Amino acid sequence: MKPYFTAVALAVMLPVAALAADTAQVGKPAPAFxxxxxxxxxxxxxxxxxxVVVLEWTNPGCPFVQRHYTADTMQxxxxxxxxxxxVWLAVDSTASNTPDKSAAWKKTEGFSYPVLQDASGTVxxxxxxxxxxxxxxxxxxxxVRYAGAIDDDPRGNKKEGTTNHVKTAVDALLSGKPVPAATxxxxxxxxxxxx
Amino acid sequence: MTQxxxxxxxxxxxxxxxxxxxxxxxxxxxxxxxxxxxASGAPDEGNDRVEAALLTDVAxxxxxxxxxxxxxxxxxxxxxxxxxxxxxxxxxxxVTWDTPGTTVGALQWPAPSTFRTSDGYITTYGYAxxxxxxxxxxxxxxxxxxxxxxxxxDVLVCEVHCLPAQLMLTRNLPVGPQTQxxxxxxxxxxxxHSRVPVAPESxxxxxxxxxxxxxxxxxxxxxxxxxxxAPKGQPVPAVExxxxxxxxxxxxxxLALSPVAGRPGTFKLEGEAAPDVPAQEPRLAxxxxxxxxxxxxxxVSLPLASVVAAPGAPVAAPVAKAVAAPASAAVAPAVAAxxxxxxxxxxxxxxxxGALLNLMPCVxxxxxxxxxxxxxxxxxxxxxVGLHALAYAGGIVGSMLVLAGVVLALRAGGSSVGWGFQxxxxxxxxxxxxxxxxxxxxxFGVFNVGxxxxxxxEKVDSSHGFSRSAGEGVLxxxxxxxxxxxxxxxxxxxxxxxGPATVLATFFMLGxxxxxxFCLLVLVPGLTKLLPKPGAWMERGxxxxxxxxxxxxxWLVWVMGGLTGVDGMARLLSFLAVVGLGAWMYGLVxxxxxxxxAAGVAAVVAVLAVGGLLxxxxxxxxxxxxxxxxxxxSQPWDEEAVAAALKAGQxxxxxxxxxxxxxxxxxxxxxxxxxxxxxxFAQHNVxxxxxDWTRRDARISxxxxxxxxxxxxxxxxxxxxxxDKPEVLxxxxxxxxxxxxxxxxxxxxxxxx
Numbered sequence: 001m002k003p004y005f006t007a008v009a010l011a012v013m014l015p016v017a018a019l020a021a022d023t024a025q026v027g028k029p030a031p032a033f034x035x036x037x038x039x040x041x042x043x044x045x046x047x048x049x050x051x052v053v054v055l056e057w058t059n060p061g062c063p064f065v066q067r068h069y070t071a072d073t074m075q076x077x078x079x080x081x082x083x084x085x086x087v088w089l090a091v092d093s094t095a096s097n098t099p100d101k102s103a104a105w106k107k108t109e110g111f112s113y114p115v116l117q118d119a120s121g122t123v124x125x126x127x128x129x130x131x132x133x134x135x136x137x138x139x140x141x142x143x144v145r146y147a148g149a150i151d152d153d154p155r156g157n158k159k160e161g162t163t164n165h166v167k168t169a170v171d172a173l174l175s176g177k178p179v180p181a182a183t184x185x186x187x188x189x190x191x192x193x194x195x
Numbered sequence: 196m197t198q199x200x201x202x203x204x205x206x207x208x209x210x211x212x213x214x215x216x217x218x219x220x221x222x223x224x225x226x227x228x229x230x231x232x233x234a235s236g237a238p239d240e241g242n243d244r245v246e247a248a249l250l251t252d253v254a255x256x257x258x259x260x261x262x263x264x265x266x267x268x269x270x271x272x273x274x275x276x277x278x279x280x281x282x283x284x285x286x287x288x289x290v291t292w293d294t295p296g297t298t299v300g301a302l303q304w305p306a307p308s309t310f311r312t313s314d315g316y317i318t319t320y321g322y323a324x325x326x327x328x329x330x331x332x333x334x335x336x337x338x339x340x341x342x343x344x345x346x347x348x349d350v351l352v353c354e355v356h357c358l359p360a361q362l363m364l365t366r367n368l369p370v371g372p373q374t375q376x377x378x379x380x381x382x383x384x385x386x387x388h389s390r391v392p393v394a395p396e397s398x399x400x401x402x403x404x405x406x407x408x409x410x411x412x413x414x415x416x417x418x419x420x421x422x423x424x425a426p427k428g429q430p431v432p433a434v435e436x437x438x439x440x441x442x443x444x445x446x447x448x449x450l451a452l453s454p455v456a457g458r459p460g461t462f463k464l465e466g467e468a469a470p471d472v473p474a475q476e477p478r479l480a481x482x483x484x485x486x487x488x489x490x491x492x493x494x495v496s497l498p499l500a501s502v503v504a505a506p507g508a509p510v511a512a513p514v515a516k517a518v519a520a521p522a523s524a525a526v527a528p529a530v531a532a533x534x535x536x537x538x539x540x541x542x543x544x545x546x547x548x549g550a551l552l553n554l555m556p557c558v559x560x561x562x563x564x565x566x567x568x569x570x571x572x573x574x575x576x577x578x579x580v581g582l583h584a585l586a587y588a589g590g591i592v593g594s595m596l597v598l599a600g601v602v603l604a605l606r607a608g609g610s611s612v613g614w615g616f617q618x619x620x621x622x623x624x625x626x627x628x629x630x631x632x633x634x635x636x637x638x639f640g641v642f643n644v645g646x647x648x649x650x651x652x653e654k655v656d657s658s659h660g661f662s663r664s665a666g667e668g669v670l671x672x673x674x675x676x677x678x679x680x681x682x683x684x685x686x687x688x689x690x691x692x693x694g695p696a697t698v699l700a701t702f703f704m705l706g707x708x709x710x711x712x713f714c715l716l717v718l719v720p721g722l723t724k725l726l727p728k729p730g731a732w733m734e735r736g737x738x739x740x741x742x743x744x745x746x747x748x749x750w751l752v753w754v755m756g757g758l759t760g761v762d763g764m765a766r767l768l769s770f771l772a773v774v775g776l777g778a779w780m781y782g783l784v785x786x787x788x789x790x791x792x793a794a795g796v797a798a799v800v801a802v803l804a805v806g807g808l809l810x811x812x813x814x815x816x817x818x819x820x821x822x823x824x825x826x827x828x829s830q831p832w833d834e835e836a837v838a839a840a841l842k843a844g845q846x847x848x849x850x851x852x853x854x855x856x857x858x859x860x861x862x863x864x865x866x867x868x869x870x871x872x873x874x875x876f877a878q879h880n881v882x883x884x885x886x887d888w889t890r891r892d893a894r895i896s897x898x899x900x901x902x903x904x905x906x907x908x909x910x911x912x913x914x915x916x917x918x919d920k921p922e923v924l925x926x927x928x929x930x931x932x933x934x935x936x937x938x939x940x941x942x943x944x945x946x947x948x
Contacts, residue, residue, distance in 0.1 A: 161834075193316055
């Protein structure tokens with residue numbers, strides 16, 4: 001079953017990859033990828049066609065990521081989205097990351113979505129991911145509809161009225177409306193790419 | 196240059212007691228600072244990666260004099276902090292002042308350096324080694340003893356990895372007869388000042404920009420040429436690598452300048468507009484570092500060009516703020532959700548809503564009056580019934596169109612209006628109350644309109660009859676607006692967000708609906724036979740209806756109390772007494788003729804004018820006079836409080852209401868205060884919010900518009916499991932509809948757990 005699935009995924013993915021831009025741009029098809037998660041399971045963007053995909057560039061060593069996980073920002077945002085229509089994938093492009101580190105971190109923070117392993121940084125650079133966190137929302141047709149920060153609170157000191165850009169974008173897509181702010185300035189640590 | 200804010204007292208209490216006294220003797224600069232004026236942070240492998248010190252360029256200041264205050268950051272080798280635009284990652288450094296007795300200006304940022312990750316993939320802007328971020332300050336003219344200076348520095352320190360640091364710094368600056376420079380730090384401030392970029396004009400430079408294409412297209416690249424001209428006679432200095440440091444420019448995704456070979460001072464501009472169309476025309480903003488490191492830098496701030504959406508691309512709306520500022524919310528936002536309704540359906544809703552208004556408590560007195568009028572007409576002047584119905588319908592439709600016109604005019608002027616909005620205006624309430632009292636007195640027989648009472652029976656003036664029917668139509672509209680009916684809210688909400696033609700058409704249909712019962716009476720043969728026969732009872736009935744109108748007046752006086760307080764109520768009642776006096780005077784001279792009558796009418800006008808001028812001055816009272824809601828344990832509506840309740844897992848019920856909204860009051864009295872409803876609220880731990888629209892409130896208007904409504908009542912039930920999907924209840928509540936909705940909201944939560 002699995003090899004068959006992979007073959008289909010590859011067959012679907014190749015033409016998409018040919019069409020896709022070399023970096024993710026809002027309004028353009030998202031760069032295709034296939035990455036293994038911390039448990040070794042493969043995930044291809046093409047297999048999630050028909051669903052809204054949220055990509056979260058992450059690095060458990062980054063204080064900004066740590067702050068958001070301590071405050072449950074990502075976990076809560078994920079849980080408010082309709083699991084039947086939305087897929088959430090964390091991507092770690094940190095050169096020094098290993099599947100074991102991701103697995104341990106996932107256990108500590110207690111979230112269920114996969115952490116895709118991108119130590120080579122290929123996919124991160126294909127998307128132009130610059131910071132952790134850096135968020136992308138891809139629509140059901142595989143087009144990037146949002147790129148930027150998770151919210152409008154870089155310092156984490158807003159007491160009220162924080163806008164969660166990812167939730168806003170996903171809600172807009174699911175209700176068939178244009179995303180109100182398609183790009184925002186991401187904030188956080190730089191992605192520690194292999195050099 | 197307005198990064199920093201002067202924030203007082205928020206964290207002052209947390210600071211250590213400032214060290215008393217200040218060493219003023221000569222010696223090493225470091226030794227002069229009290230220990231509270233230095234701090235270090237960002238611990239890493241046993242080392243603090245950044246050290247900060249609170250410095251001034253004076254050792255003592257004279258009251259009223261200017262000086263400079265700053266925070267000097269020293270980073271470990273290889274580490275850096277960030278400029279006001281950190282670049283592609285990082286976080287802007289922030290200094291927040293707390294300086295009682297001293298005013299501190301905007302933070303001055305020396306020109307930053309450019310940093311790149313080793314693979315060149317990520318570019319950031321900031322400071323390595325050492326930097327002094329400073330501001331101009333001035334001691335208060337009343338300053339005595341010493342000034343307490345405190346700064347909270349919030350920086351992100353990065354090498355390969357990043358560490359946040361919050362540093363609290365505080366010290367005292369002695370106030371003395373003379374301002375004395377601080378020799379240890381003066382030069383540091385001078386050096387930092389010389390590195391702050393200056394406007395080109397102030398250094399004799401000229402910077403111009405020519406774009407190759409205008410306007411810019413969202414998501415598309417653009418090019419242009421930037422020219423820097425040096426002061427007369429001077430060559431334009433060569434530029435180093437990374438000579439251009441852009442600020443964050445809303446609407447621009449990417450911006451770069453590169454020198455054009457062989458043409459000093461000429462730079463090619465390459466950029467790309469962001470996929471969103473920005474609200475304002477973007478500006479090319481940033482810093483140009485000319486010449487060798489340490490040389491003067493120029494600020495650049497030039498208009499780019501407006502950005503338009505790419506053909507066929509949706510134009511994104513700006514992100515709505517959770518709490519809209521009153522000024523920005525003044526214009527009723529367009530109802531995007533309403534576009535799912537077709538115009539035909541909206542007009543049908545308007546017609547049915549108008550018809551249903553007849554059953555609402557507001558229109559009832561007029562309806563009774565009209566029924567009485569018809570009883571007489573039907574039997575006395577059979578042939579005229581149709582014409583009377585036409586006049587009545589004409590009065591209704593005409594005043595509906597006037598209302599639509601007023602709404603359009605107000606909207607064009609930028610006001611946010613809704614159904615029943617005019618009851619937010621005290622003078623309007625007073626005018627309606629006056630008309631009602633005059634009408635009631637007329638029914639009591641104090642005076643007669645337009646006829647000399649003696650000849651009333653013989654001389655049935657048909658024209659007078661028609662104008663009266665039309666007037667009753669106007670009154671029906673005036674009194675109907677504080678009521679909402681099922682379908683009406685949706686229709687008017689849609690119309691108010693649409694173009695002028697839709698507004699007029701909707702109000703026209705609303706008028707037709709309101710006029711429907713009497714039109715039916717005329718159009719359906721035999722229906723008129725059901726009306727009772729006229730007789731002596733009619734005179735009594737007429738007088739009884741006068742009391743119904745006075746009852747409506749009581750409600751308006753109460754509305755006035757909500758708008759303007761007890762004083763306003765008293766003023767309104769005084770004015771109504773004057774109106775009564777005027778009516779009585781008019782009744783006295785009515786039978787007279789010629790000069791006497793004219794003099795009498797003039798006296799009536801004078802009495803009304805003087806009485807009106809004296810009494811009709813209403814001041815809106817503060818918001819504190821909110822009367823206790825009829826519903827127990829309610830709290831005023833507030834987005835934040837709602838969010839907090841939802842976060843705490845409570846289902847939320849929001850009652851959008853107004854004192855002048857009879858449908859709202861009816862619902863509150865008959866449903867929301869019922870024992871079983873209250874028990875359901877208690878059982879499901881519902882947080883009950885009241886959004887009171889009695890007075891203008893742009894936040895409430897905006898919220899109503901969000902749900903395609905233009906007026907109250909509106910009832911929202913929000914489940915904590917789906918905070919973004921509130922359920923909207925119908926305008927007329929039943930205890931079942933409320934308890935079921937509350938149960939569903941609570942149930943969803945249970946499902947989600």
